Amino acid sequence: MYLATSLVARSCATSLSRCTAGSTRPLSAALTKSFLPTCLQTRRSSHSPMGTPSANPRKKVTIGTLRSLHKRGEPITMITAHDFPSAHVADAAGMDMILVGDSLAMVALGMEDTSEVILEEMLLHCRSVARATKAAFTVGDLPMGSYEIAPAQALETAIRFIKEGRVQSIKLEGGKEMAPTIERITTAGIPVLGHVGLTPQRQNALGGFRVQGKTSLGATKVLEDALAVQEAGCFAVVLEAVPAEVAAVVTQKLDIPTIGIGAGNGCSGQVLVQVDMTGNFPPGRFLPKFVKKYGDVWTESLRAIETYRDEVKSRQYPAPEHTYPIQREELESFVKAANKVI
Numbered sequence: 650m651y652l653a654t655s656l657v658a659r660s661c662a663t664s665l666s667r668c669t670a671g672s673t674r675p676l677s678a679a680l681t682k683s684f685l686p687t688c689l690q691t692r693r694s695s696h697s698p699m700g701t702p703s704a705n706p707r708k709k710v711t712i713g714t715l716r717s718l719h720k721r722g723e724p725i726t727m728i729t730a731h732d733f734p735s736a737h738v739a740d741a742a743g744m745d746m747i748l749v750g751d752s753l754a755m756v757a758l759g760m761e762d763t764s765e766v767i768l769e770e771m772l773l774h775c776r777s778v779a780r781a782t783k784a785a786f787t788v789g790d791l792p793m794g795s796y797e798i799a800p801a802q803a804l805e806t807a808i809r810f811i812k813e814g815r816v817q818s819i820k821l822e823g824g825k826e827m828a829p830t831i832e833r834i835t836t837a838g839i840p841v842l843g844h845v846g847l848t849p850q851r852q853n854a855l856g857g858f859r860v861q862g863k864t865s866l867g868a869t870k871v872l873e874d875a876l877a878v879q880e881a882g883c884f885a886v887v888l889e890a891v892p893a894e895v896a897a898v899v900t901q902k903l904d905i906p907t908i909g910i911g912a913g914n915g916c917s918g919q920v921l922v923q924v925d926m927t928g929n930f931p932p933g934r935f936l937p938k939f940v941k942k943y944g945d946v947w948t949e950s951l952r953a954i955e956t957y958r959d960e961v962k963s964r965q966y967p968a969p970e971h972t973y974p975i976q977r978e979e980l981e982s983f984v985k986a987a988n989k990v991i
C-alpha cells in the first residue's frame with residue numbers, strides 16, 4: 650500500500666513537472682482541485698505513442714501459449730524489433746514472439762558486426778521494445794562478452810535484461826559448452842531461448858557467416874548442441890543456417906520447438922530480421938539467401954521524404970489546412986503592436 654501510494658505520488662510529480670514545464674506558474678498553482686483527479690487516473694494524451702488502444706486486444710503470449718502452439722503443430726512466428734515503432738507494428742501484426750536481436754548492432758546502430766554492441770545499448774533498446782509490446786512474448790539477446798565468462802556472469806546479465814530491459818526471456822548463443830550457463834539461468838526462473846548452428850557472435854572462429862551442419866559430422870554436432878540446450882532447460886532453440894533436411898531431423902528429435910532462420914520449413918517456427926523482410930535498406934545491400942523481402946519500406950520512405958523536400962522547396966507545403974487560425978481583430982491588433990516594436 651505504501652509503495653502504491655508513493656508510486657502514484659511520484660508519477661503525479663512527474664506529470665506536474667511536465668505540465669508546468671515552460672510555464673511561469675509556480676508548481677503549487679498547478680495543484681488545483683480540477684487538476685488532481687486527472688493526475689490520479691491513468692491519462693493517455695492524444696500524443697500517446699501507443700495511439701488509440703485496440704478494441705479487442707490479443708491475448709498475451711506466454712511460455713504456455715508457445716508450448717500449446719508447438720503441441721498443435723502450429724508454426725510459431727518470431728521477428729526482430731529494435732525500437733518502439735518496429736515492436737509496435739510487429740505486435741499489431743500478430744507475431745507470437747519479438748526478439749531484440751543483437752543484429753541491432755548492424756541494422757540499427759550501423760556497426761560492422763554484432764561483436765561491437767554492448768550490454769547497456771541492448772538494454773536501452775529492449776526497454777523501448779518492451780513498452781510497445783502488449784501481446785507478443787519478448788526475448789532479449791545477450792551480447793557477446795556479457796555471458797561467456799562464467800554462469801554467474803551470465804545470470805547477472807540475464808537478470809539485468811529482465812529488470813532493466815523489461816523483456817520476458819533471454820537468448821544466448823552456443824551448444825553443449827553453454828549447458829551449465831543455461832541451467833544456471835533457467836533454474837533462477839528466467840526462460841532461455843537457445844541458438845545453435847550458425848552463431849554470428851563466433852563468426853571469427855567459424856570463418857564468417859558459414860552454413861553449419863553440411864556434413865554428417867557437422868549435422869551431428871548441431872543435433873548434439875540442440876539436445877544439450879534442451880536438456881539444460883531452454884524453452885525453444887533457434888537453428889540458424891543449417892540445411893533444411895538437417896533442421897527437420899533435429900526438430901523431430903527435440904521435445905522443445907525449433908525456430909528456424911535459414912533452416913527450411915521443417916522447423917517448429919521461423920524468425921527473420923525485420924529490416925530485411927520489410928525491405929528497409931537501400932538497393933544493392935547483401936541479403937542472406939534465406940531472407941524473403943515482403944515489402945519495400947526503403948522505397949516508400951524515400952518517396953515520402955523526397956516529396957516533402959520538393960514541396961518545402963516549392964512552398965506547396967505547408968498548405969492552409971496545416972496551419973492554425975487567429976481571429977481577424979486579434980491579428981490586426983497584433984500587427985499594430987508589432988509595427989510599434991520596430
Ligand SMILES: Nc1nc(=O)c2c([nH]1)NC[C@@H]1CN(c3ccc(C(=O)N[C@@H](CCC(=O)O)C(=O)O)cc3)CN21
Nearest residue numbers: 752755756763849858859860890922925936937938939
Ligand atoms: N540484417 C541481418 N540479417 C540477418 O539475418 C543477420 C544479421 N543481420 N546479422 C547477424 C546474422 C548474420 N546472418 C547471416 C549473414 C550471412 C549469411 C550468408 O552469407 N550465408 C550465405 C552462405 C555462406 C556460406 O555457407 O559460406 C548465403 O548464401 O546465404 C548467413 C547468415 C544472419 N544474421
Ligand SMILES: CC(C)C(=O)C(=O)O
Nearest residue numbers: 729750751752887920
Ligand atoms: C537473426 C536472429 C536469430 C538474431 O539472432 C538476431 O537478430 O540477432
